[in-house]
Amino acid sequence: MREIRNIVILTGAGISAESGVATFRGPDGLWEGHRVEDVATPEAFTRDPGLVQAFYDARRAKLKGVEPNAAHRALARLDAEWPGDLLIVTQNVDDLHERAGAERVLHMHGELRSAWCLACDGRSRWEAPLGDGPACPACGAQGRMRPDIVWFGEMPYEMDRIEAALVEADLFVSIGTSGAVYPAAGYVQTARYRGAQTLEMNLEPSQGSYFFHESRIGRAGDLVPAWVEEMLG
Numbered sequence: 001m002r003e004i005r006n007i008v009i010l011t012g013a014g015i016s017a018e019s020g021v022a023t024f025r026g027p028d029g030l031w032e033g034h035r036v037e038d039v040a041t042p043e044a045f046t047r048d049p050g051l052v053q054a055f056y057d058a059r060r061a062k063l064k065g066v067e068p069n070a071a072h073r074a075l076a077r078l079d080a081e082w083p084g085d086l087l088i089v090t091q092n093v094d095d096l097h098e099r100a101g102a103e104r105v106l107h108m109h110g111e112l113r114s115a116w117c118l119a120c121d122g123r124s125r126w127e128a129p130l131g132d133g134p135a136c137p138a139c140g141a142q143g144r145m146r147p148d149i150v151w152f153g154e155m156p157y158e159m160d161r162i163e164a165a166l167v168e169a170d171l172f173v174s175i176g177t178s179g180a181v182y183p184a185a186g187y188v189q190t191a192r193y194r195g196a197q198t199l200e201m202n203l204e205p206s207q208g209s210y211f212f213h214e215s216r217i218g219r220a221g222d223l224v225p226a227w228v229e230e231m232l233g
């Protein structure tokens with residue numbers, strides 16, 4: 001096995017579940033009660049912007065009441081203390097990695113606390129509702145702000161940077177993601193093909209579980225701190 005210096009960590013909704021943020025799939029998932037096509041596609045936004053804005057306004061408001069958990073804090077510690085390259089690629093649109101103190105974080109599916117102005121193409125930090133059609137702080141256009149979220153059929157952010165990190169990775173770790181959504185679901189294969197060791201930590205085997213060298217099954221809040229201790233110990 002080659003020495004581990006460069007680490008890429010992919011996180012999904014499962015890492016925030018113990019903080020009280022809903023996951024997507026499964027019995028209590030966010031998609032329960034919503035059809036994906038009704039809220040998470042650009043077509044849905046064109047058809048019914050009020051419904052889509054309300055869905056994201058409610059989730060943005062809920063963020064104020066949640067805190068990072070032991071898994072976020074452990075990754076922040078690894079980020080601070082790991083001497084090699086490290087990149088946390090999160091599919092999550094919450095800001096719990098940052099609030100735990102992690103710095104090397106990339107949000108491939110966008111962020112709830114960011115708004116995208118369709119008039120000037122600018123992004124602004126955003127805490128308030130978007131449903132009432134606020135003006136863009138950059139260009140002043142009224143009612144042209146949408147959630148800065150990557151919907152189905154849209155290109156995830158920073159694909160080149162992610163690809164470059166995967167190619168250089170000695171270790172790829174996936175935490176709390178079902179492996180149902182591409183391109184993130186394919187990252188284990190990219191990293192493994194380039195010689196990385198691969199590890200997943202999830203409540204249950206993910207859809208791509210057989211691509212990983214090792215699967216640890218359990219809660220992120222238990223598994224991730226123990227793994228970080230192994231890495232730094």
Ligand code: BJW
Nearest residue numbers: 012013014017023024025091153176177178181182203220
């Ligand atoms: C715990 C736990 C605990 C619970 N501890 N674990 C056919 C084949 C292949 C691809 C496609 C296809 N048809 C269409 C596509 C492309 C499409 C896609 O993948 N569709 C699939 C449905 C098949 N992808 C796209 O459109 C993407 N864009 C794209 O591909 O552009 C073109 C392109 C091509 C090639 C290269 C590059 C680009 C865009 C995808 C955008 C995804 N957006 C969403 C919603 C918006 C954000 C939001 O509203 O918040 O992002 S979908 C939703 O799923 C969200 C998530 O980030 C994403 C992944 O979900 P995640 O995180 O895995 O959550 P869950 O709920 O699925 O799983 C949670 C897991 O945690 C479970 O396993 C639990 O067991 C576990 N867990 N508690 C540990 N305590």
